[in-house]
Amino acid sequence: MEQSGPRGTHGSAGAGIPDVRTASVRVPAQPQAADVERERKIAPGVPPSAPSGAAADAEVRGSAARGEHTHSEPPPIPTPRAETARPVVQRASVRGQILDALRTALVAGELAPGEVYSAPLLGERFGVSATPVREAMQQLALEGAVEVVPNRGFRVVERGTRELAELAEIRALIEVPVMLRLARTVPAARWAELRPLADATVRAASLGCRATYAESDRVFHRAVLALAGNSQLVRIADDLHRRAQWPLVGGPATRGRADLVADAAEHTALLEALTTQNLPVVQSLVREHFAGA
Incomplete structure (x- = not known):
């Protein structure tokens, strides 16, 4: 994600919106001259155009009484042309x-703390x-x-080490007791x-990413x-975990590969x-893990 300068507005050109195409319908085949002539030979005196309504019924009964073959076929049913489906x-x-x-851009450090980003320009980029x-x-x-900046966009919140330490403390207060209970009750096969x-x-x-x-x-x-069976616990802990992954102001944009491997x-x-x-x-591993995050 490109940046135009400190505390500036960021973005680049983008693409359009996918269109929606409608399927076309095949026109029924029209009778040829040879077919008309053949009908005249089969039923002399009968116009090529078949009558409709009561007249059509009478004509069919009359033809059957004379032993004549009724050469009337229904027109083909229009079928839609196959189209390649386009995802909407x-x-x-x-x-x-x-x-x-x-x-992802926030965690990767592409959205820098303190910078202001414009929604229209980010939209062009995406x-x-x-x-x-x-x-x-x-x-x-x-x-x-982020926080809203009226008439400009959104500024990435600047966080320091104090906030990161507070998040680590809260995570430990919530998760350490849960993991200790799980260690006593969950069988080895589940782990x-x-x-x-x-x-x-x-x-x-x-990978270092x-x-x-x-x-x-x-x-x-x-x-x-x-494994604790508490969906609210999972949701709250995941939110705290995500917040702990945001970059710090004045610190390195990303952690090195060695830090991630450790x-x-x-x-x-x-x-x-x-x-x-x-x-x-x-207990010690969980506390140290949160502090290092």
Whole structure:
């Protein structure tokens, strides 16, 4: 995502809106001269154009009484021409896609703290109108990631280390007791089912992309907390987790690959401690993991 300067307005050109095509209908085949002549030979004196209504019924009965063959076939039924289906993107879907893209840009450091971003220009960059971008930005404002700047756009909130420490403390207060309870009650086989998710965080960390790692990190933590059977707990913890991933003002835009790899390794260690019901290690790992995030 390009930036035009400090505390400026950002964006670039975009694309249009997909059109909707209607299917055309095939015109029924018209009778040829040879067909008309053949009808005249079969039923002499009968006009090529078949009568309608009561006259048509009388003509059919009369022909049958004379032993003549009634040569009347219904016209072909119009059929629509096959068209290649084109997906129509609904407005809610566009808004959701833009929201995901903005969250990714925020975590990756492409939306810098303190900078102001214009919805119309961001819309041009994404190839959509300003409306879904504005709606997505308003959702980010509700989450605390940006704030509205009248007549200009949205400014990315500037966060310091104090806010990050507060988020880590809240997460620990919520999740440490839950994980200790899960360590005592969840059988080892269930923890083994989460091993692929822990391995996925290790692979994502090796790529060095903070946005990719952030998503796999949240997936792992959601799966662990989901074992508690409390959907509200999962939703609140996930929101705190997402907020903890936003960049800090004055700090590095992204964490290095070594930091991500070390963070992912803690997932594997935590899973091992949960499996063996090592409660002291679970408690220390969770607290250190949140503080390092």
